[in-house]
Amino acid sequence: AQSVAQPEDQVNVAEGNPLTVKCTYSVSGNPYLFWYVQYPNRGLQFLLKYITGDNLVKGSYGFEAEFNKSQTSFHLKKPSALVSDSALYFCAVRDGGGGYNKLIFGAGTRLAVHP
């Protein structure tokens, strides 16, 4: 069965420092991977996706993610964190077994960026 793990409940970073939010996955077949962000009382906003091709994916708001097949990881990164990046981040994988648009989400990682 497809699954996604986000090993950290919370990540704390000082403003201006680089940030990494970790995600590992387990899928059969080719992984379709996504990152979403959720601000309080809001829905999820799409950040970026990996389908195929270049292992470094660039997304919205200066975020990028590195796909590593050997380590089955898809970590989210940003070179310089902003206080406004503080939010809940979700990694997701398409459920290839179920097909279509069913996403399986990780538990989420709360990012806190301190001034």
Next chain:
Amino acid sequence: KAGVTQTPRYLIKTRGQQVTLSCSPISGHRSVSWYQQTPGQGLQFLFEYFSETQRNKGNFPGRFSGRQFSNSRSEMNVSTLELGDSALYLCASSLTSGSGYNEQFFGPGTRLTVL
């Protein structure tokens, strides 16, 4: 282009009642998926509709149902509400269904509280 809209934003119901939530996808999007978000279970897939047909269903009891109209708008219904149904219900729309690599765009959600 307008985003995904969900109505109502907040609902308070009592046990045993039923509720209907509505979702209007982004114009041109034909796939609508529903997710339940709770602190304990996280984000869980409910079902997906495409061209008025249910394409996939998550592991939820039959009390949870949905439908899609010819204009791609979707509704979900929960009958015989239980306390555990209290959650944020998120709707997501996508251009197509079969490929699985199109990102989904989420609405702000409907916060359902069951008393």
